[in-house]
Amino acid sequence: MPDAADARRAGRDYFATDPSTLAQRLLGARLCRRLPTAEVLRGAIVETEAYLGVDDLAAHSAGWRRTARTEPMYGPPGTIYVFQVYGMHHCLNFVCGAVDEPVAVLIRAVEPIDGIETMRRLRQSPGKRPLRDRDLCSGPGRLCGAFGIDRAFDGRDIASEEGLWLEPAAEGSWGGSEASRIGNSARVGVEYAGAWADKPLRWFVRDSIHVSRARPSGAVAKRPDA
DNA sequence: ACGAGGATTAACT
DNA sequence: GTTAATCCTCGTA
Structure with missing residues (x-):
């Protein structure tokens, strides 16, 4: 299904780097989702976390743990x-x-x-007031709900998957030259x-209201820019 | 086979 | 600030 999106789609090389570098590179990139209805959802990534692998006690792959769940982590970049x-x-x-x-x-x-509006509908619980824009995708579980992402995508390739792709951040966007805006x-x-738990492996756009309001453990701050 | 706990969220008091 | 929701995964037996 070649179309305009493929020209901008991030390929495997975009992901073939260490997680801290990728976490920062992803800020400002567009997460794109084509629903079964053909509607395309788009959002700009404003918050990421790096998981460093076998030595990282917070990572699912700590200590070379390799199970049915973690198997995709051992796959190729992307x-x-x-x-x-x-x-x-x-x-x-x-x-x-x-790989590995x-x-x-x-x-x-x-x-x-x-x-x-489609994201709002996907996230809406019955009998409740409509969610504010800032509550639609400001958390890892929230954004998966808003984009209709579930385990059907687990193990797939972001460089070739039809329903989900990534468009790199444009020049002058976050993650590029304006490092001062990154927390x-x-x-x-x-x-x-x-x-x-205390290693600084979370990155976020400082002035975005769409960052999750969850407080990182340990570092107490009213706003996520402390 | 069993049971504890989780890379979270929303709705409480 | 506290807690329920909810179920899959994984260590242990």
Whole structure:
């Protein structure tokens, strides 16, 4: 299904780097989703976390753990890794590095751009007031809900998958020259990881209201730019 | 086979 | 700030 999107689509080389580099590179990139209805949803990535692999006690692949769930992490760069947490939420990751090097970047928040009303519908619970834009994709579980991403994408290739692709950040966008707008902190929800819980492996766009409001463990801050 | 716990979220008090 | 929701995964037996 070659079309205009393919010209801008990030290829495997985009992901063939270490997770800290990719986590920063992804800020400002467009996450794009084509629904079964053919509608295209788009959002700008504003928050990411790097998971460094076998030594990283917060990573699913810590200690070379290799199971049915973590198998996609051992795949080539650009492999999509979607897992479920707490029985009800999905988290989207892009595997990076090299084959058999189980490292990945978690997408934690997106600024919605195209298809906002569809995202609102996908996230809406019955009998509730419509969600504000800033609540649609400001969290790893939220953005998967808004984009209709579940484990059907697990193990697929982001460089060739029809329903999901990535468009690199444009010149002058976040992640590029304007490093001063990028914040960095400990990762969220990994208190169990000992010394690795405090490592500054989370990156986010400082002035975005679409960053998750979850506080990184340890680092107490009213706003995620402390 | 069993059971604890999780890269979260929303709705409470 | 506290807690329920909800189910799959994985260590242990």
